[in-house]
Amino acid sequence: MSKKVDLDWGALGFSYIKTDFRYISRYKDGKWDDGQLVEDNNLTISEASTSLHYGQQCFEGLKAYRTKDGGIQLFRPDQNAKRMIDSCNRIMMPEFPVDRFIDACVQVVKANEHFVPPYGTGATLYLRPFIIGVGDNLGVKPAPEFIFSVFAVPVGPYFKGGMAPVNFTISEFDRAAPYGTGAAKVGGNYAGSLLAHEKAVERGFADCIYLDPATHTKIEEVGAANFFGITKNNEFITPKSPSILPSITKYSLMHIAENYLKMNVIERDCEIAKIDEFIEAGACGTAAVITPIGGIDYKGNMTVFHSETEVGPVTKKLYDTLCGIQSGDVEAPEGWIVKVQ
Template sequence: MDKNVNIDWSNLGFSYIKTDFRYISRWKDGKWDEGKLVEDNKITISEASTALHYGQQCFEGLKAYRTKNGKIQLFRPDKNAKRMNDSCRRILMPEIPEEKFIDACIKVVKANEAYVPPYGTGATLYIRPFIIGVGENIGVKPAPEYLFCVFCLPVGPYFKGGMTPVNFTVSEYDRAAPYGTGAAKVGGNYAGSLLPHELAAKKGFADCIYLDPMTHTKIEEVGAANFFGITKDNKFVTPKSPSILPSITKYSLMHIAKEYLGMEVEERDVFIDKLDEFKEAGACGTAAVITPIGGIEYKENFHVFHSETEVGPVTKKLYDTLYGIQFGDIDPPKGWIVEVK
């Protein structure tokens, strides 16, 4: 694409920028239409849409990366498609065929190619697919129609001045209910997290840690990210629970820890009162890849892992490996990369 966009790539943050095209498809009478690219970034829906009243909506987040040789690639979009369908099933929305999901993402990236940041800036093109229940429906039941949309925007590197550990406090609030929607990427989970996040920020922490809703003894999530720890005998450990959102970054890191770094990997209970089993800890997700955890406040105690100022060596190696795969500098496992052609 020849278009020049006037963007200072080195000073991008994580905020909305309107790009040229987005994708929209409607589900009606039991099927999705073909879908199309449109220029208008506004959606008009009925005032009685279930997305507005009953929270019938879900979303995804993934990125497109520019490689050293100028190619553009997506990272494991099939996993985002699968997770979106898991979310749809949980709240009775129609599923999106995986090919349609990936095709929509590719179409949007190609149409907005000028907004894919150059290699070496650390910036990426963030892609946001979402599905909302629409149509005229005031009863508490699934919507008569749905919209599947995908838009994108360039975002800056999460760590502007290099990767730095941050501190977290344990929240008294629950992120999800036992047997609730914690494993689905639905907006209500995020609405409920706004207050606990604000309370943590007022105390000077980056965000809060949520414990399991049943017993309040085990770590579940770190803000909107998944937790992992590196034990003193060098195992990669991450919590296992039916109310954790299954992070694609986390499962990628588990594979990298085992296959690239030769570590043992355990998905199991992580008890909040046993933090001293870990020499390093981090939060992982699409935005930052890894946010190193300096320390965690729990009740009256503050537990420091590797350091409050320096990133631990294992965390750094995990980050560098995954980052290298995403930007095309390290050979990926089979099927992880989809090139945008």
């Protein structure tokens, strides 16, 4: 590495650390400019920006991984780029092209190479691309201008304790509305989850689980992550709903479960009344990777899966295979890895 930073890689949590460079591109008069790396981590925008008043903004999350030979690689950045396009289309923002999205991420990683944690520390460099509506605007309509940016932060596990089972409780709140923006990665979905998360933590849980907004009978998401369950019949089950964010990690795990672990993979309803069909369960996402679910509290009754203290064997295999692919120790499916250097 060209530079060194004084960080305890093994002690990193999931919190903001200012790194040296970020990428920024501006959209005006119907086109994106060429974009550039900048050192300033502050944005100056109009007080009338739609992102401030009407929530016209979206974001993504992906990671850069250090490999055993010292290289750096990105995991499926094209999927993040395509999901951001879907989010933009949902809330009427201009698309940022896939190739430019990947190039921006690569530029940011290269410029902050010294912040990519060493191989084997369990830490990674988290990238946060985002688009916000800016410019002078007062009425409820799309912004006249937009900003696309990517910044990077070295991070450790999203949940304290890393790969250890934690308990969740069913929330009385809805994460998204039927036919709303649940499948888009927009800030409003997360703002609405803050109170539900706080109430769950106050009760001693890691986070809450949201049921479907229409009937409140089916599991949809686990906090800011997707849900999966493992049955005694060697099935990988995950909810299917138009209001669930399509997790890149979840779809990667579905591929791994089917092609690496030879499991039967099914997307279908996961009824809360039938969660005892699962012998293991977990939450998955870019930030969480895989967080084993020890138990789920529903109306005062706790359903425990494999264990509240030990990771289930299938969940462990899924985790090891996914992390192995991301860090270059396991052969990846074609197109999943982008080498940074």
